[in-house]
Amino acid sequence: MDKVVKTLREAIQLSGLKDGGRISFHHHLRNGDYVLNMVMEELASMGFKNLSVNASSLFDCHLPLIDHIKNGVVTEIITDYVSGGFGAALSEGVLEKPVQFYTHGGRPAAIINGSTPIDVAFIGAPTADTMGNMTGKIGKSACGSMGYAYADAMYAEKVIAITDNLVPYPLPMPSIDETYVDYVVSVDEIGNPAGIVSGTTKITRDPVGLVMAETAAKAIKASGLLKDGFSFQTGAGGATLAAAQFVKDIMIKENIKGSFGCGGVTGYMVDMLNAGCFESLVDVQCFDLKAVESIRTNPKHVEVSAMRYASPFAKSAAVDSLDVVLLGATEVDVDFNVNVHTDSNGRMMGGSGGHSDTAAGAKMAMIIAPLSRARLPIVTERVFCKSTPGNTVDVLVTQKGVAVNPARPELAAALKDGGIKVVDIQELKKAAEQLCGSPKPLVRGDRVLADIIYRDGTLLDRIYNVK
Amino acid sequence: MRRSMLFLPGNTPNIILNGDCLGSDAIILDLEDAVAPDQKDAARVLVRNAIKYLQFPGIEKIIRINSLDTTYWKKDLDEMIPLKPELIMTPKTSCREDVLQFDAYITELEEKLGYEKNTVKLIPLIETALGVEHAFEIASACDRVAAIFLGAEDLSADLHCKRTKGGAEILYARGRMVMAARAAGVDVYDTPFTDVNDDEGIRVDAELAKSLGFTGKASISPRHVGVINEVFSPTQKEIDYAYEVMEVIRIAKEQGRGAIALHGKMVDAPIVARAQQTIEMAKALGLGREE
Amino acid sequence: MESSDVYMELEPIAGENEIVLQSVVERQFGDSIRALLSETLKEEGISNVKLNVVDRGALECTLRARLEVLLSRSRGGENA
Numbered sequence: 001m002d003k004v005v006k007t008l009r010e011a012i013q014l015s016g017l018k019d020g021g022r023i024s025f026h027h028h029l030r031n032g033d034y035v036l037n038m039v040m041e042e043l044a045s046m047g048f049k050n051l052s053v054n055a056s057s058l059f060d061c062h063l064p065l066i067d068h069i070k071n072g073v074v075t076e077i078i079t080d081y082v083s084g085g086f087g088a089a090l091s092e093g094v095l096e097k098p099v100q101f102y103t104h105g106g107r108p109a110a111i112i113n114g115s116t117p118i119d120v121a122f123i124g125a126p127t128a129d130t131m132g133n134m135t136g137k138i139g140k141s142a143c144g145s146m147g148y149a150y151a152d153a154m155y156a157e158k159v160i161a162i163t164d165n166l167v168p169y170p171l172p173m174p175s176i177d178e179t180y181v182d183y184v185v186s187v188d189e190i191g192n193p194a195g196i197v198s199g200t201t202k203i204t205r206d207p208v209g210l211v212m213a214e215t216a217a218k219a220i221k222a223s224g225l226l227k228d229g230f231s232f233q234t235g236a237g238g239a240t241l242a243a244a245q246f247v248k249d250i251m252i253k254e255n256i257k258g259s260f261g262c263g264g265v266t267g268y269m270v271d272m273l274n275a276g277c278f279e280s281l282v283d284v285q286c287f288d289l290k291a292v293e294s295i296r297t298n299p300k301h302v303e304v305s306a307m308r309y310a311s312p313f314a315k316s317a318a319v320d321s322l323d324v325v326l327l328g329a330t331e332v333d334v335d336f337n338v339n340v341h342t343d344s345n346g347r348m349m350g351g352s353g354g355h356s357d358t359a360a361g362a363k364m365a366m367i368i369a370p371l372s373r374a375r376l377p378i379v380t381e382r383v384f385c386k387s388t389p390g391n392t393v394d395v396l397v398t399q400k401g402v403a404v405n406p407a408r409p410e411l412a413a414a415l416k417d418g419g420i421k422v423v424d425i426q427e428l429k430k431a432a433e434q435l436c437g438s439p440k441p442l443v444r445g446d447r448v449l450a451d452i453i454y455r456d457g458t459l460l461d462r463i464y465n466v467k
Numbered sequence: 468m469r470r471s472m473l474f475l476p477g478n479t480p481n482i483i484l485n486g487d488c489l490g491s492d493a494i495i496l497d498l499e500d501a502v503a504p505d506q507k508d509a510a511r512v513l514v515r516n517a518i519k520y521l522q523f524p525g526i527e528k529i530i531r532i533n534s535l536d537t538t539y540w541k542k543d544l545d546e547m548i549p550l551k552p553e554l555i556m557t558p559k560t561s562c563r564e565d566v567l568q569f570d571a572y573i574t575e576l577e578e579k580l581g582y583e584k585n586t587v588k589l590i591p592l593i594e595t596a597l598g599v600e601h602a603f604e605i606a607s608a609c610d611r612v613a614a615i616f617l618g619a620e621d622l623s624a625d626l627h628c629k630r631t632k633g634g635a636e637i638l639y640a641r642g643r644m645v646m647a648a649r650a651a652g653v654d655v656y657d658t659p660f661t662d663v664n665d666d667e668g669i670r671v672d673a674e675l676a677k678s679l680g681f682t683g684k685a686s687i688s689p690r691h692v693g694v695i696n697e698v699f700s701p702t703q704k705e706i707d708y709a710y711e712v713m714e715v716i717r718i719a720k721e722q723g724r725g726a727i728a729l730h731g732k733m734v735d736a737p738i739v740a741r742a743q744q745t746i747e748m749a750k751a752l753g754l755g756r757e758e
Numbered sequence: 759m760e761s762s763d764v765y766m767e768l769e770p771i772a773g774e775n776e777i778v779l780q781s782v783v784e785r786q787f788g789d790s791i792r793a794l795l796s797e798t799l800k801e802e803g804i805s806n807v808k809l810n811v812v813d814r815g816a817l818e819c820t821l822r823a824r825l826e827v828l829l830s831r832s833r834g835g836e837n838a
Contacts, residue, residue, distance in 0.1 A: 207689035208485045214693065345785055374761050374815020375783050399488040435484070435521070437818060439786030480820045481762035508836040513823040520819035542836070 002130035011183040015158040020050040021119040026149035027057035032195025035124035052076035056148040060085035081351030091347040099450035105310025105357035106455035108151030121156035128163035132181025133174035137296040139165035144286025150305035153180040204238030217246030222418020230258035233325040240326040270294040284309040310357035319361030336390030339383035346466035356388040366395040377432035386461040443467040468751040470683040470699035476501035477510035489689040493527035531556040548576040560591035561598040566608035594618030602647030614654035645680040654682040663688040673698040709742035764816035769808040781813035
C-alpha cells in the first residue's frame with residue numbers, strides 16, 4: 001500500500017472537499033510557487049465554489065487567484081502577508097468578505113484552536129516519499145525550512161502532499177512525517193527555483209540605510225543586551241540586514257558568544273552562525289540559497305514549526321526568548337504603532353508576517369525606517385492601519401535620530417549613555433513634516449477591505465477602502 | 468572641529484537632502500566635477516535652495532565652486548555667498564593671485580550684502596604641481612584662507628604618474644602641504660581615498676594622513692566617514708595623557724619649578740601645546756577623561 | 759530620473775497656462791504642487807505655456823529650483 005494518487009483531481013475527489021470548504025497552502029516556494037495556482041485551477045475546473053483559502057502568504061505569482069475570486073470559486077482569503085501586486089488587486093475590492101490578516105504566530109494558533117479550521121491542506125513538498133514523509137531541504141525545488149506548513153499538516157482534516165521529487169519509502173529525516181499525510185501527488189514542477197529563493201539577499205548600499213543600520217547596531221550595544229547569550233532576529237529588508245552585519249562586527253570584535261539567531265533566515269545570519277556569533281539558528285523559513293544549503297548540512301541550523309517560532313498559545317515559542325528584533329515599517333506613528341500592511345495610498349502591500357509576533361516577544365523591538373521616503377513622511381500622527389501595536393515597540397531608528405518608547409525610560413537612558421542621539425518621536429514627526437510638507441491625509445471609505453487579527457486572535461484594526 | 472568632509476554631488480536632490488545625517492563634520496556641496504557642464508545652472512540653484520530651506524543645522528557647509536578658467540565661478544559665488552556657507556572651496560588653486568582673485572570678488576559681495584569681511588572663509592583645493600610648489604603662499608595669501616586641501620587625483624595626472632593606494636607618488640605633496648599649512652597657521656585636509664569598498668585601505672590611508680599632521684580628510688563615500696572620524700579623534704589614552712600633562716604643569720607652576728617630567732619624559736612647551744589641542748578637541752567631541 | 763527629483767518642460771500654447779502633472783505623490787501633494795507651480799508662473803509673468811511635469815517626490819525647494827532653472831533657460835539664460 002502507498003498513498004500515491006495518480007492525479008491531483010483524484011486526490012481532491014478522495015479528500016471529500018465540498019463547496020464552501022476550507023483549504024490551505026504554505027508560502028515556502030514564495031514567488032516561484034506553482035502549487036497554489038495548479039490546485040486552484042483544478043478546483044475551478046471541477047466546479048468548486050465558495051472556497052476559503054488560507055495561505056500563509058500570497059505573492060504576485062498568485063495573481064490568477066484574483067480571477068477565481070471574481071468567478072466565485074474563492075470567497076474568503078486568510079493570509080499573513082500579500083505582496084504589492086497581489087495586494088493592489090485585492091485593494092480593488094474584488095473580495096466581498098474582508099481579507100483576514102493573521103500573523104505567522106497567530107495563524108497556526110488559530111488553526112489549532114479551531115478559529116480557522118482547515119478541511120484540506122495542499123502542501124507543496126520539494127521532496128516526498130510514497131507515504132508522505134516530506135522535506136524542503138532537498139530536491140530541485142528545495143526551499144529549506146517548511147516551518148509554516150506544520151500546523152496545516154498536523155491539524156487539517158485531509159492532507160495532500162504535492163511533490164516534484166517523489167522518492168522511495170522511507171525518506172530519511174523528513175520535516176513533516178507520514179503520520180499526518182493522506183495522499184501524495186507527483187507533478188512535473190512545484191515551482192520555479194529562481195522565484196523560490198533568491199541567489200543572494202543583498203545588503204543595502206543606500207547611504208541613509210547604512211547610517212540607520214550603524215546607528216541601530218550602536219543602539220543594540222548601548223542597550224546592554226549585546227552580551228554572551230544574545231539572541232537576535234532581523235528582517236530581510238535592506239537596512240535591517242546591514243544592521244545585522246554591523247552587529248556581527250561588534251560581536252566578533254568583542255568576542256561575544258550569542259545563543260541563537262531566529263526567523264526567516266538569510267545568508268547573513270548563516271555567516272553569523274558560522275562565525276561563532278550563535279550556538280544555533282532557529283529557522284522557520286529560508287530566504288536564500290545559502291540558508292537552504294546551511295539548513296541541509298549544518299545540524300546547528302534547526303528547522304522549526306511556525307508554532308515553535310511564534311505561536312502566542314504555545315507553552316513557549318522562540319520569539320519569547322528573543323533579546324532583539326530588527327524590523328522595518330511603512331509608517332510609524334507617535335504612539336509607536338507600526339503599519340506594514342498598506343502603502344502610502346492605502347493599498348495593501350504587505351502584512352504582519354512575524355512582525356507583531358517578534359515585537360511582542362523580544363526584549364527590545366527596534367524599527368528601522370527613514371524619516372521620509374521620496375516626499376512621504378514615515379513618522380506620522382496616526383498610522384493608516386495598525387499592524388503592530390505601539391506598546392510592543394521599543395525603539396525607532398531614523399537617520400535623524402532615535403526615538404524610544406516613553407514606557408521604556410531606562411532604555412532611553414542607556415541609549416543616551418551609549419552616545420546615541422535620542423529624540424522625542426514628536427520631534428521626528430515634526431522634522432519629517434518640515435522636510436516634506438503636510439501630506440493630504442487619505443480619506444477612508446466605509447467599506448472594510450481587510451481585518452487585521454492580532455496574534456492572540458483579537459481584532460486589532462481594519463483596512464478600509466480609500467476614497 | 469572638522470575631521471571629515473564629505474563630497475555630495477550638487478545636482479542630486481535625494482543625496483543632498485540627507486547630507487546632514489551621513490556622519491561627517493562637514494559636507495562639500497559640489498558644483499564642479501560632479502556636475503555636467505550643461506547642468507551647472509541647475510546644480511547652483513538646487514544647492515542654493517537646499518541650503519536656504521533645509522539649512523543643515525549642526526553641520527558645516529562647504530561649497531566647491533567652479534575654477535577661475537570657467538565662466539561659472541562668479542555666478543556660483545553670486546548665489547552662494549548670500550547664504551553664508553562656512554567655506555568656499557576653490558578648485559585648481561595654483562598661486563597666491565588665484566586666491567586673491569576669489570577673495571576680491573567675495574569681499575565685493577560681502578560688502579554689497581552688508582556682511583562683515585571674511586564671513587565666508589576659503590579652503591583652496593591644491594591639485595596641480597604648481598599649486599603644491601606654491602602651497603605656502605596660497606595658505607598665507609589672505610586672512611580669508613582657513614585651510615588648504617590636497618586633491619591627489621588631478622595632481623597625479625599633472626605629475627605624469629599613476630595614483631596608487633600606497634600613495635608614494637603624493638608623499639612629497641602631502642608633506643609639503645602640511646608644512647605650508649602649519650607654517651601659515653591654517654588647517655590642512657587630505658585627499659579622499661577613492662576605493663569605496665576597501666574598508667581596510669581607508670583606515671591605513673587615514674592613519675598615514677594623521678601621522679603626517681593633517682587636520683582631517685575628505686571623502687567621496689559616506690562609508691568612509693566613520694573611519695575618518697575615528698582616526699582623527701583623540702583616543703581615550705591620548706585624552707587621559709593630555710589631562711595628566713596639564714595636571715603636572717599646574718603643579719609645577721604652583722611649586723615654581725621649570726622643568727618637569729611625566730612618566731620619565733620631559734614635558735616641554737610643544738607637549739603642553741599638543742595636550743591643549745587634544746583636550747580642546749575632546750571637549751568638542753563630548754569626550755571626557757576616564758575616571 | 760532619481761527619486762526625490764522632478765523633470766519639467768515648457769511648451770507654448772494658445773490658451774491659458776496649463777500644468778500637466780504626473781507624480782508619485784499625487785494623492786498627498788498633487789494639488790499643492792500644481793498650486794506652487796502655477797503661482798510661480800504667474801509671479802514670473804509667464805503666460806500661454808503648458809508645463810509638463812514628471813515628479814518623483816521632489817521637495818518644495820527642489821520643485822522651485824527646477825522651475826526657476828527652466829524659466830531662466832527659456833529666457834535665454836545659461837544652457838538655454
